[in-house]
Amino acid sequence: MxxxxxxxxxxxxxxxxxxxxxxxxxxxxxxxxxxxxxxxxxxxxxxxxxxxxxxxxxxxxxxxxxxxxxxxxxxxxxxxxxxxxxxxxxxxxxxxxxxxxxxxxxxxxxxxxxxxxxxxxxxxxxxxxxxxxxxxxxxxxxxxxxxxxxxxxxxxxxxxxxxxxxxxxxxxxxxxxxxxxxxxxxxxxxxxxxxxxxxxxxxxxxxxxxxxxxxxxxxxxxxxxxxxxxxxxxxxxxxxxxxxxxxxxxxxxxxxxxxxxxxxxxxxxxxxxxxxxxxxxxxxxxxxxxxxxTKWIGRLEVLDKNPLVIIDGAHNLQGATALKHSVETLLKNYKVTLVVAMLKDKDVKGVLQHLIPLVDKVIATKPNNPRAMEADDLAKELVIFGKEIYVCNKIEEAVKKAYEVTTSDDAIVFAGSLYMIGEVRSLLVNCENIISYKERFKISPVK
Incomplete structure (x- = not known):
């Protein structure tokens, strides 16, 4: 074997x-x-x-x-x-x-x-x-x-x-x-x-x-x-x-x-x-x-600095509470684009209520898992918050969109599902470097 x-x-x-x-x-x-x-x-x-x-x-x-x-x-x-x-x-x-x-x-x-x-x-x-x-x-x-x-x-x-x-x-x-x-x-x-x-x-x-x-x-x-x-x-x-x-x-x-x-x-x-x-x-x-x-990947882990890119495995209410506190204290000087994906058996409403009010833009996507919530269904839950919303059915598309709509001085946070942040990490870290990723997708962050 x-x-x-x-x-x-x-x-x-x-x-x-x-x-x-x-x-x-x-x-x-x-x-x-x-x-x-x-x-x-x-x-x-x-x-x-x-x-x-x-x-x-x-x-x-x-x-x-x-x-x-x-x-x-x-x-x-x-x-x-x-x-x-x-x-x-x-x-x-x-x-x-x-x-x-x-x-x-x-x-x-x-x-x-x-x-x-x-x-x-x-x-x-x-x-x-x-x-x-x-x-x-x-x-x-x-x-x-x-x-x-x-x-x-x-x-x-x-x-x-x-x-x-x-x-x-x-x-x-x-x-x-x-x-x-x-x-x-x-x-x-x-x-x-x-x-x-x-x-x-x-x-x-x-x-x-x-x-x-x-x-x-x-x-x-x-x-x-x-x-x-x-x-x-x-x-x-x-x-x-x-x-x-x-x-x-x-x-x-x-x-x-x-x-x-x-x-x-x-x-x-x-x-x-x-x-x-x-x-x-x-x-x-x-x-x-x-x-x-001590290192522990996928938990408020910084992957890029231009813009600041963070992945975090907040997938339940307590995790979302911790991430909320971190965004309020550590990212208070940034405008934040949140890329979110959820499993449908999680407390989706609770997680969103903690995180969405803190951010400027939201990208709904879908993790690769049989229990995944569809990106369109997640977007429907986001409408009540009155934020700028994008829907990307594939995580790779969501990464590209996040870079496109976030200024180089601001922040992107990926959160909501460990399955999603794992794929994001593979895309960004396992390229030769972040720059090659940006070039590969012809990403040019807005100024």
Whole structure:
């Protein structure tokens, strides 16, 4: 099996849907000799900020000298982004070799009358086998959806559970109240363990507290009372904070947006727990350097400066709230053209109400996904805002139009769907350079 065949096989399992539950993944992993049993895992759930928080921890542990696996979802441009060790994506042929083995075991499962694993279960099995074979020191494992019945919850005794901000998303699977959603997220808390949580909304926090108490797990809530942000631009932030009684002064991160400072503090709280309660040697130098070196593509990421071009994966209400704050504070001196694409099962109206009032022009387009909202339907939702609207059915056309209608001194923001920003990033970053892209499409930004 080569890489293309392996990826086709993985994506082909999409048709088996998204089934929450641990029976199937446990059966498959047992056939693969239980690769997860000996992994030292930091398990991360939440609605938003999971990936960034995981990436901060991964970078610090790597800087401290450890071999660290990172499992996240979804990917922005390429599937291999989801499975990394020390910042290096899983080699394509290695992925193919492991998937060949996984496929063989799945065929036996199905022949025995078991349900076919879902796409996420296949990806999770792939990651766990790879991390076990590579003998990683630690694995930062991000939940796909929910927590309690997510495939990653096969981890029985993590070093630590982390729960980032909880909000409304995937309600058809997780429930229609914060309490129900929090119940699913809190499912990653294990008996006699440690859990770090964001200071959630009241309804969610009560659920987490109760679950931690019932499982005799020690709960630590990240405290932002002593947080002082000294400097914030689209390219760098500097802040000081006190975490569990320890003072961190003048931390620098390269991720933009106030929410990334909060995510960083979540990671710091988790790292302090690992140092104090799990005996993991992480010196302060590794923390400062690792946080500064953390990269997380597709989140307020700058791709061009003439005009300023930013992509951001704000695809739900909480993500849109964070992007709104960033546009208000970091782009207050710019006129903004927003290129937006949405999946129809998201809170389209809520996202638009947060973002559209802040921008000058809007381009509606369509992500390449079976759940995509048609560009024309999205444009109908935009009419009430009274903005200048353009409709482009293809993302490449939307990129070209955005450059055409935005002055070189202003800004373009692509947001609303990770599937859309992944394609935008491929178009712009994977050209030889931005200039060649502009020349290729004969783009001449208005003066």
């Amino acid at each position: 080569n890489y293309q065949e392996a990826i086709a096989y993985i994506h082909g399992t999409y048709k088996f849907g998204s089934k929450l539950g641990l029976e199937n993944i446990n059966y498959l992993l047992n056939m693969l000799n239980n690769p997860h049993k000996d992994l030292k895992v930091i398990h991360v759930a939440g609605t938003n900020g999971k990936g960034s928080t995981s990436s901060f921890m991964h970078s610090v542990l790597k800087t401290a000298g450890y071999k660290v696996g990172l499992y996240t979802s979804p990917y922005i441009e390429e599937f291999t982004e989801r499975i990394q060790i020390n910042g290096e994506k899983i080699p394509k042929q290695r992925l193919a070799d492991i998937i060949a083995i996984v496929k063989e075991k799945i065929e036996i499962m199905v022949a025995e009358g078991k349900n076919h694993p879902t796409e996420f279960e296949v990806g999770t099995a792939l990651a766990l086998v790879y991390f076990a074979e590579e003998k990683t020191d630690f694995v930062v494992l991000e939940v796909g959806m929910g927590g309690r019945l997510d495939a990653t919850n096969v981890i029985e005794n993590p070093l630590l559970s982390v729960i980032t901000p909880i909000d409304f998303d995937h309600m058809e699977h997780l429930g229609d109240t914060l309490e129900k959603i929090a119940f699913e997220k809190a499912g990653i808390i294990k008996e006699n363990n440690f859990v770090v949580s964001y200071p959630q909304q009241k309804e969610a926090l009560e659920v987490i507290k109760r679950d931690a108490y019932d499982k005799n797990s020690h709960l630590l809530i990240t405290n932002y009372d002593e947080l002082r942000i000294h400097h914030a631009t689209i390219e760098e932030q500097q802040f000081s904070v006190e975490i569990l009684g320890k003072q961190y002064t003048d931390i620098k991160i390269s991720l933009a947006g106030q929410h990334q400072v909060y995510n960083c503090c979540m990671a710091l709280t988790a790292l302090e727990v690992l140092r104090r309660h799990r005996g993991i040697d992480i010196n302060d130098e590794a923390i400062y350097e690792g946080l500064k070196d």
